[in-house]
Amino acid sequence: MSLIGEPQVADSSQANQDYPLSAVPMSDRRPIWSLAPLLMGFALTSTTLLAGGTLGSSLRFADMLWVMIVGNLALGAYCAALAYIAAKTGLSTVLMARFSFGAIGSRWVDFILGFTQIGWYAVTNAFIASALLKLLNIPASFEWFAIVFFTYAFCVTAYMGYTAMDWLSRLAVPAMLILIALSLAIGFRDAGDLFAIAPQKSIGVTEAIGVVIATFISGGTQATNWSRYADSTKNAVGSTLLAFLFINGLLVFTGAFCTLVYGTNDLIEAMARQGLLLGGLVLLILNVWTTQDNTIYAFSIAGSNFFRTSKRTAFVLGGATFALVLALGGIYGNMIPFLLFLGTVIPPVGGIIMADFWFNRGGRFPSLDDPLPAFNWAGVISYIVGAAIAYFSGSAGFGIAPINGVISAAVLYVILCRVLPSSVRA
Structure with a gap:
């Protein structure tokens, strides 16, 4: 095989479409100052604030801090391990899954990863349309127009590819971090003694850590779509830790902090109370945009692999249109529990890929050109x-x-690869 990590030449159609069916060659790899802002923008998502709010209302401040540290260390380690493999091989998660699930079996991975992302894309577009109408006191009758506008506006950079998403993130991430820091500074002025605040609800420690990990482990499983562009494994791991340890941790803390101080896990609402409504609106738009373009991009990579076509941009537009139908059909109230369920059953995919690689x-x-069995039953059963x-x-x-899912799937995969006959595994 040609180890991916060595210089390679990809055909122009693969390069123009961001290599949906091939490894990213070394000639097109990117440095950490390109990759890190993109991954950080992906992790800057408002849904993580909601998880932080759960901790803020259920734990004492001191307990909340160490729960966040443990949870984000576990999340960061999982994502960084996949990032290392992606940078070493140049492959996305869906391409890696061909080896551990088989040529046909890997299409299940394409489906659950792709459907989860398109579901969140639809839910988030419905959310931001509703939130902006309320913040700006615009009649609810305009909500359908806002959903249509944001559905296609947020996918423009994903359609253009890595370079456009890179530059958006370089501009947006520093602006978002400045706005969050300003809001937190005002919040600490208003807070009083945080350590003296008693929780209103109760949550177990392991459950609380699980909430932190679950905030973005589904997205982290697909962060290889970008870490495969890293020019070294060190930069891939560093960029991923900045996103899934630092940024995710910052947002969990911010959601918890806003809940403690202002009684809401909605940072934008808290900023409005602080007199920072304009800054809050800017933060909301940038926050959603840098996550949504990554989300629809991830769907396009999964869709390209499912249908074995290099026409990635067609899946960006097709996926956005499908998400529009879901959003206008009222997905916001009905789809979230199902998407959270998929978030629970996605992490074992990452555990199997890591076990397969190492x-x-x-x-x-x-090589991706080598023949593969239709199903690698060691991977299918382990999953x-x-x-x-x-x-x-x-x-x-x-x-x-x-974590239970990741570890159990990885251990079982290693065992089955030793005991199953080679005819039913890769």
């Missing part, structure tokens, strides 16, 4: 068991559901 293949993947363990252990309150 323990089954000795730190290298074969089913790992996803079931994640779901039922979460329902029973036993351990941390996403």
Whole structure:
């Protein structure tokens, strides 16, 4: 095989479409100051504030701090491990899954990753349309127009590809961090003694850590779409930790802090109370844009692999249109529980890929051109068991559901690769 990480030449159609079906060659890799803002923009998402609000209303401030540290360390480690493999091989998660799930079996991975992203794209567009109308006192009858506008506006940079998303993030991420820092500074002035505030609700420690990890582990599983562009494994890991350790941790803290001080986990509402409504609106637009373009981009990569076509941009437009139908059809109230369920059963995919790369293949993947079995049953069985363990252990309150799923799937995959005959595994 040609180890991906060595210089390679890809055909022009792959390069023009951001390599949906091939490894990113070294000639098109990017430095950390390009990759880090893009991943940080992806992680700057308003849904993480909601998770922080759960902690802020359920834990004492001191307990909340160490829960956030432990949870984000676990999330960052998981995402950084996948980022290392992506930079080493140049492959996205859906391409890696071909080896551990098989040529046909990997299409299940394409489906759950792609459907999750397009679902969140629709939900978030409906959310921002509703939020802006309320903040600006615009009649609700204009909501459909706002949903249509944001559905296609947010996918422009994803359609243009990595370079456009890169420059958006370089401009947006510093602006967002400045606005968050300003709001937090005012909040600390208004806060009083945070350590003396008693929680209004109760949550177990393992459940609280699970909430932190679950905030973005689904997105983190697909962050390889960008970390595969890293010019070194060191820069891939560093960029990923900045996003999924620092940025995710900052947003969890901000959501918790706003809940404690202002009684709401909505940072934009808190900024309005602080007299920063304009800054809040800017933050809301940039926050959603840098996450949404990554989201629809991830859908386009999964869709390209599912149909084995390099026409990635067609899936950007097609996915946006599908999301528009979902959003106008009232997805916001009905789809979120299902998307959260998918977020629980996605992490075992990452565990299997890591086990396949390091323990089954000795730190290298074969060529994508090599023939593969239709199903790698070691991966399929391990996924089913790992996803079931994640779901039922979460329902029973036993351990941390996403971590349970990742570890159990990885361990079982290693075992099955040793005992199953080679005819039913890669």
